[in-house]
Amino acid sequence: MKYYIIAGEASGDLHASRLIRAIKQQDADAIFRVWGGDLMAAEGAVIVKHFRDLAFMGFIEVVANIRTILNNMKFCKKDLLAFKPDLLILVDYPGFNIPIAKFAHTHAFKTAYYISPQVWAWKEGRVKTLRNVIDKMLVILPFEKEFYAKWNYQVSYVGHPLIEIIEGYKMNKTDHTLRKKLNIPSDKKIVAILPGSRKQEIQKKLPVMLQATEGMKDVVFVVGQAPSLPDSLIESYTNRFSAVRVLKGDTYGLLSIADAAVVTSGTATLETALFGIPEVVCYKGSPVSYAIAKRVIKVKFISLVNLIMDKPVVKELIQDEMNVANINSAVREILFNDEKRAEMLTAFNELKSLLKAGGNASEKAAKEIKEMLE
Numbered sequence: 001m002k003y004y005i006i007a008g009e010a011s012g013d014l015h016a017s018r019l020i021r022a023i024k025q026q027d028a029d030a031i032f033r034v035w036g037g038d039l040m041a042a043e044g045a046v047i048v049k050h051f052r053d054l055a056f057m058g059f060i061e062v063v064a065n066i067r068t069i070l071n072n073m074k075f076c077k078k079d080l081l082a083f084k085p086d087l088l089i090l091v092d093y094p095g096f097n098i099p100i101a102k103f104a105h106t107h108a109f110k111t112a113y114y115i116s117p118q119v120w121a122w123k124e125g126r127v128k129t130l131r132n133v134i135d136k137m138l139v140i141l142p143f144e145k146e147f148y149a150k151w152n153y154q155v156s157y158v159g160h161p162l163i164e165i166i167e168g169y170k171m172n173k174t175d176h177t178l179r180k181k182l183n184i185p186s187d188k189k190i191v192a193i194l195p196g197s198r199k200q201e202i203q204k205k206l207p208v209m210l211q212a213t214e215g216m217k218d219v220v221f222v223v224g225q226a227p228s229l230p231d232s233l234i235e236s237y238t239n240r241f242s243a244v245r246v247l248k249g250d251t252y253g254l255l256s257i258a259d260a261a262v263v264t265s266g267t268a269t270l271e272t273a274l275f276g277i278p279e280v281v282c283y284k285g286s287p288v289s290y291a292i293a294k295r296v297i298k299v300k301f302i303s304l305v306n307l308i309m310d311k312p313v314v315k316e317l318i319q320d321e322m323n324v325a326n327i328n329s330a331v332r333e334i335l336f337n338d339e340k341r342a343e344m345l346t347a348f349n350e351l352k353s354l355l356k357a358g359g360n361a362s363e364k365a366a367k368e369i370k371e372m373l374e
Contacts, residue, residue: 001027001029001030001031001086001087001373002030002031002033002083002084002085002086002087003020003023003030003031003032003033003085003086003087003088003089004032004033004034004080004083004085004087004088004089005019005020005032005033005034005035005036005040005045005088005089005090005091006034006035006036006076006088006089006090006091006093006096006097006100007034007035007036007037007040007051007091007092007093008035008051008091008092008093008096008097009051009092009093009197009198010037010051010197010226010228011092011266011267012036012051012091012092012093012115013036013037013038013039013040013051014039014161014165015091015114015115015161015361015362016034016036016039016040016089016091016114017036017039017040017042017043017045018161018164018165018361018362019089019091019114019161019362019365019366020032020034020040020043020044020045021043021362022362022363022365022366023366023369023370024043024044025366026366026367026370027370032044032045032046033045033046033048033079033083033085034046034047034048035047035048035049035051035076036050036051037050037051037052037228038227048076048079049072049075049076050228051228052228069095069096072096073096073099073100076096076100077100077103080100080103080104080107080109081107085109086110086373087109087110087111087112087369087372087373088100088101088104088109088110088111088112089111089112089113089114089369090111090112090113090114090134091113091114091115092115092116092117094117094118094119094126097113097117098117098126098129098130101113101129101130101133101134102129102133104133105132105133110135110372110373111133111134111135111136112134112135112136112137112138112368112369112372113130113134113136113137113138114138114365115138115139115140116137116138116139116140116141116144116148116155117130120143120144120147124151127148127151127153128151130153131151131152131153135372136156136368136369136372137153137155137156138155138156138158138365138368139155139156139157139158140157140158140159140160140161140358140361141160141304141307141308142157142308142354142355142357142358143308143310144157145157156364156368157358158358158359158361158364158365158368159355159356159357159358159359159360159361159364160270160355160358160361161361161362162267162270162271162274162355163274163352163355163356163358163361164360164361164362166252166271166274166275169252170256173252173253173256178247178250178253178254178256178257179257182220182222182245182247183245184220184222184245185220188218188219188220189218189219189220189259189260189335190219190220190221190222190257190258190259190260191213191219191220191221191222191258191259191260191261191262191331191335192221192222192224192251192254192255192258192260192261192262192263192272192277193206193209193210193213193221193222193223193224193244193261193262194224194251194261194262194263194264194268194272195209195223195224195264196226196264196266196268197226197228197229199229199233201264202229202233202234202237204284204285204286205264205282205283205284205322206223206234206237207237208282208284208322208323208324208327209262209282209327210223210237210238210241210244211324212262212324212327212328212331213241213243213244214241214324215328216328216331216332219331219335220243220245221241221243221244221245222244222245222246222247222254222258223238223244223245223246223247224247224250224251224254224255225246225247225248225249226249226251227248227249231248234246234248251268251271252271252275255271255272255275255277256275258275258277259277259278259335260277260278260279260280260331260334260335261277261278261279261280262279262280262282262327262331263279263280263281263282264281264282264283265281265282265283265302265303265316266304267304269281269303269304269305269314270303270304270305270308273305273313273314273348273351273352274348274351274352274355276345276348276349278314278334278335278340278341278344278345279305279314279334280314280315280316280317280327280330280331280334281302281303281305281306281314281315281316281317282316282317282318282322282327283302283316283317283318283319283322284318284319284322285319301316302316302318303316305347305348305351308351308354308355309347309350309351309354311347313344313347313348313351314344315330315333315334317330
């Protein structure tokens, strides 16, 4: 079978790579042509476009890059027609993938959506479009099945792929020398700074996160640099903070030794929780993008942890609240307030149990896809 997969972000590359591996176990002759990254390439997929050239966040940023986005979409449609896949698999990335799904439907390509667009957060009306153009919707959050049922759309809950990924990592982890490699004394606490994988995220959030490190002499801060980001970009912000370390391409290694974390909203908030690391979640966009988002986004929380648990488990510092004083105060609380740490860790265990109930996401998704094609 020929599969065409579109994943536009680092998290999509991770989850799609696991899905490719699971599909190959059932379809030894599978051919993959993809929009993704290095992890998908490592599974033998042919990369059409790398996600580092696709990730634009925020309303203003999208408008500023609209010509590039439209050209990418035009190229994708032409490439789909040339490749003629047996199945088009879309991974999150709704602004791009939903229009492509409409195009695929008009040309009678079978489609599966793995990791649902967050239509429960805004633009609920898009459910009607998805129901009409997607042959199989595979969701990874427990509340999504019930949400779609309200719209008379039967979807498949396959569990969350991060469970299998993180548990597999912990099982195979053998390097216990990372603290030494980073030259961190054994008596110092470690706080991970996870600023995101997009250039725009780094520009907005990392300077404030770094300023918050000043004055905390009893703590070592380590920036987790996404592998897709150039060293020069991170260094341009960290070079004046001599006590701050940088670790590239090993977020899980960093979380394995961290005592707490400052995390950009997104998948990393859930990854941090599943590692059992108390965290504070940050979001900051351009003023115009944030003003628009406030009007259209309906959810109570921005972090996946709080959304899934439906309560404020982790502190969220949004826009103006994301400032040096608030970050500094929140970090001290989750580092040194034993009661607060214990409360958060108990909630993280509940979260893990909830997500584990879904099963092995990659294998279940691959099975659903096989049954669909048969």
